[in-house]
Amino acid sequence: MIYEQISRNKRNSILLCILFIIFVGFFGWVFGRLTALGNMGIVLAVLIATIWAFGSYYYSDRIVLAISGARQLEKYEFPHLFHAVEGLAIAAGIPAPRVYVIEDSAPNAFATGRNPEHAIVCVTTGLLQKLNRLELEGVIAHELSHVKNYDILFGSLVVVMVGVVALLSDWILRSFLWGGDRRRREEGGGQAAAILLIVGMLLAILAPIIAQLVRLAISRKREFLADASGAMLTRYPKGLADALRKLDADTEPLEAANKATAHMYIVNPLKEHGGVINNLFSTHPPIEERIKALEAM
Secondary structure (H helix, E strand, O other): HHHHHHHHHHHHHHHHHHHHHHHHHHHHHHHHHHOOOOOOHHHHHHHHHHHHHHHHHHHHHHHHHHOOOOEHHHOOOOOHHHHHHHHHHHOOOOOOOOEEEOOOOOEEEEEEEEOHHHHHEEEEEEHHHHHOHHHHHHHHHHHHHHHHHHHHHHHHHHHHHHHHHHHHHHHHHHHHHOOOHHHHHHHHHHHHHHHHHHHHHHHHHHHHHHHHHHHHHHHHHHHHHHHHHHHHHHHOHHHHHHHHHHHHOOOOOOOOOOOOOOHHHHOOOOOOOHHHHHHOOOOOOOHHHHHHHHHHH
């Protein structure tokens, strides 16, 4: 059951990312046609995405740690945490990541780093104080699964594509404001040009929303995958399920978190509201669904 869950989540995540790339490419093509750049529109979109991705790849971990106020832990401070990280890293077949801590009583954790060789696991002091050994191992296994599955790199790619879509959308809207549609009419093109203008306007308005929804869907799929992979590492799904219950029930706010970093944590550190619409715009699947999936393994 665990292997089936992992395979399904991997397949769905890759499919969503492929569709996203096609969508960004089509958007770049429309942008090129509307701004007289032609196929250079796609080239421009790819170029911007590449530069953006390069910066995210090499510097995002430092930025996130600085924003979160995290500091690197020494082994003598929390030896049981280091033992859990080292043991599970061996089980996962990856190098043991560096361990950081955030001085905050709210229990939570995240992983960052561009690949397993440069990975970092960051936990709050609240997590260490409020979870027992099996629950802590479940959380660490979840975060190491993100590292092993290259979720951080995968997520960075998706965030870059969302940014490119937002940028191209803004440029298209500005081209209309600057008279791009009038120039198109003057140049001719008939019905095809008119249809392209309408498609361009609709894309400029709706594309950022669609891109954000796809990003959130991918993020939720990767959380399910990390849960399943983590359960496979510990061979004890109940440990992670119990940890998620505790984290969900805890009411203390995580002061170090914000909207830019919330998606990285094992549970959403920002105040959540129920309902279908709010779940649609959430970076995390509902805790009840995650626990249900773990208990079915």
